[in-house]
Amino acid sequence: MVLIVATVALCLCICVFHGRSAVNPENVDRITPGMSLSEVEAIMGESATHADVVTGSVLDAQTFAANGGNKYDFRQWTAQGWMDTSCVVVILDNDHVVCRYYNRRPQGQWHRIKARLSSLF
Secondary structure, three states, rough: HHHHHHHHHHHHHHHHHHHOOOHHHHHHHHHHOOEEHHHHHHOOOOOEEEEEEEEEEEEEOOEEEEEEEEEEEEEEEEEEEEEEEOEEEEEEEEOOEEEEEEEEEOOOHHHHHHHHHHHHH
16 A cells, blocks of 8 residues: 555656646747747757658648658657657758647557557566
């Protein structure tokens, strides 16, 4: 019983003191076309977790089609939660934002733990 209470207390402390991730829809709304990469990093609080060069077309400020075309810089910030994985994607042309969007997938840490456990049995 003491172990259960200690585990629950530890989880609550982690949730309270861990803070909210910068990877959220509100921060995506703060990123606007024309912003520089340094302005985006100031909003996100750190450098991107993934950077690459992609080819495609910017259809609007929230839609990028990876169908060939022009080369753009790609930056992604990712946050791994217990129940989902969220990411902010920013597409840049000449170091300025041309497209940005938020994506949330339902596979988080809990999904990975369940998959690992089921592979063991």
